Every structure is written in structure tokens, then in C-alpha cells.
Amino acid sequence: MPIPPEVTGDEIDDDVRQELMSLPKGLAEDVARNLVMVADLIDEDPEQAYAYSRIALRLASRVAAVREAAGFAAYATQKYSEALAEFRAARRMTGGVELWPVMADCERGMGRPERALAMAGEPEVQKLDKAGQVEMRLVAAGARRDMGQLEAAIVTLQSPELASSAVHPWTARLRYAYADALLAAERETEAREWFAKALEADKDGATDASDRLAELDGVEFVDAIDEDEDENDDVDGGRDGEPSGSVDVADETDVADDDQPDDRG
Known part of the structure; x- marks a missing residue:
């Protein structure tokens, strides 16, 4: 090539x-x-x-x-x-352990969340640095969700790292995963709070927390192409002779999504 x-x-x-x-x-x-x-x-x-x-x-x-x-x-x-x-x-x-979390996530990807969960309890996890341990926690929570254990996934994510106000490279993803799990459990008020906290820590646009917040707040985004079409409809009186009723509401913060993290990783 x-x-x-x-x-x-x-x-x-x-x-x-x-x-x-x-x-x-x-x-x-x-x-x-x-x-x-x-x-x-x-x-x-x-x-x-x-x-x-x-x-x-x-x-x-x-x-x-x-x-x-x-x-x-x-x-x-x-x-x-x-x-x-x-x-x-x-x-x-x-002989290193750095790849342990992503190896566990591969088990999830292959439809074997129970193996990923077992790996989360192995001694190798204690040898990981802080970032690796947080990553392992994310994988374990995802495995819990794969197995239908939503409340257990929420508990898995509750940790000193989640409670800390300090911002690290993994902070936004941890808060986002917690918010997403809360929302899946229909705890919308708490979910909104944690999506906001994820956005606050997401300096690099690693998540789509801003979009999730907008959805919870009922904000509707109108694509620029659709907006142009609506303007043309206004000039022409609309297809049925009535002005278009579209309203463009812009979010104050626009954060692009990378590797959206699914639960995997």
C-alpha cells in the first residue's frame, strides 16, 4: 500500500x-x-x-x-x-499488564461479558496504573450492563475517581458512563447532572455529552441544509402555501464526538 x-x-x-x-x-x-x-x-x-x-x-x-x-x-x-x-x-x-482492560473488552465484543467480569477480579488489575484501573472499571460496568445487571453497573462505577473533583484524561468518560447508566435506569435528574459534569471535564470532545444534555432538555438541532430549505419554503410560501413552522434552536456548547465510547472501553 x-x-x-x-x-x-x-x-x-x-x-x-x-x-x-x-x-x-x-x-x-x-x-x-x-x-x-x-x-x-x-x-x-x-x-x-x-x-x-x-x-x-x-x-x-x-x-x-x-x-x-x-x-x-x-x-x-x-x-x-x-x-x-x-x-x-x-x-x-x-510481560506487561497494560493491555488487560482492552483484552477484557474484546471478550465483551465477542459476546462473553462474564469472562470480562472475571478478568476484572484478577490480580493483574492491581498492577495497573490509575488510568488502567479506571478503564477496567468501565469495562466491568459495561459487562454488567451486557448481562442485564443495570444497578450493579451503576454501583461498579461509583468510586473515589468518580467522586473526585479533579479532572484527568479519563474523567469525562467515567462521568459519561455513569450518566448513561443512570439514564438507562430512568434516573433522569441524576443523569442530567452527571452528563453536565462529563461535559465540564470533556475538553477534547471525547464524548457527546453536550448532545445528550440537549436531548434531555428538549433542544432540537436543525441541520444547516434543512434550514436553507426552510428559508426557501418561506419565500415560496411553503409547499402548501403556508409558511414553514421550523424553529432553529442552537445549543450554547457544541462538542464533537470522537471513539464515542460505547460501553466498550
Whole structure:
């Protein structure tokens, strides 16, 4: 697959570059360039990212960083069985536990929430850093919801991290998951409060909390194209000779959604 000439491979992280030093120089450069393409495309075009990851995997399947990248590319395209296999391979190579939450989430993706829940109780979880432990909590709550245990999911998300006023990279997603679970339990007032708190912490637009708040408040968004059509209808008197009754109500805050996090992840 073609790679833009401006992609040199030097863009990769130092730790990945260190791993690639075990390869011949030319091969290492080819692998690095493919890994850069995976990282650049995984959000906007996961299928293309997956294709580049397969090339890197074919070139250097014994490199842990390559197996991990292949795992995330497969995960992004919902190939959960394949992703789990790659994550397990990477973990065998490194001995680390960082991939434990996403491995559990792959179990959910494969329709095995009970396995994900079992993984949430394994000793590996205690070895995770704070971000990893929060991620594991999100996965466990999602597994509870998969199993129809909504109240248990709500309790799972109740934690010191949720109660804290400090804002971390994972704060918005944790608050959002809690709000979503409350709403599913028909606790609308509490859900609105936590969607607002999620929005407050969501500086990067990782969630669609603003849209969820708008829905709860009964705010209706009118697409710009529809607005233009309505204006034309007003000029022409409308299809039935009556002025259009559309009203455009704009939300004060517009936050775009990334990786919307489904319950998975």
C-alpha cells in the first residue's frame, strides 16, 4: 500500500523505535512507516489503518509493538477475536499488564461479558496504573450492563475517581458512563447532572455529552441544509402555501464526538 513520502518513520515513539532496532535497518524503516500510518488513520479510517497494520505484522510479527498496533487496528474494526489474539501475543512478549482492560473488552465484543467480569477480579488489575484501573472499571460496568445487571453497573462505577473533583484524561468518560447508566435506569435528574459534569471535564470532545444534555432538555438541532430549505419554503410560501413552522434552536456548547465510547472501553 502506498505511503506518503513525507512519512519517514521517525514519527514513532522512542520506545517503539527501540524495539525496531532488533530488525535490519531497511526493514525497520518500512515497519516504522507502516506503524505511523496505523496511528494516523486509526480514528478517521480504521479499515485503512487495519490494512497497514497487516503489512507491518507480515514484516515483523516478532515485535511486540507491531502485535499491539495490529491488535488496536483489529479492535477499531470490531474484529475482536483477532484483536484479542494480537494483544495476548504482545503481552506474552512484554510481560506487561497494560493491555488487560482492552483484552477484557474484546471478550465483551465477542459476546462473553462474564469472562470480562472475571478478568476484572484478577490480580493483574492491581498492577495497573490509575488510568488502567479506571478503564477496567468501565469495562466491568459495561459487562454488567451486557448481562442485564443495570444497578450493579451503576454501583461498579461509583468510586473515589468518580467522586473526585479533579479532572484527568479519563474523567469525562467515567462521568459519561455513569450518566448513561443512570439514564438507562430512568434516573433522569441524576443523569442530567452527571452528563453536565462529563461535559465540564470533556475538553477534547471525547464524548457527546453536550448532545445528550440537549436531548434531555428538549433542544432540537436543525441541520444547516434543512434550514436553507426552510428559508426557501418561506419565500415560496411553503409547499402548501403556508409558511414553514421550523424553529432553529442552537445549543450554547457544541462538542464533537470522537471513539464515542460505547460501553466498550
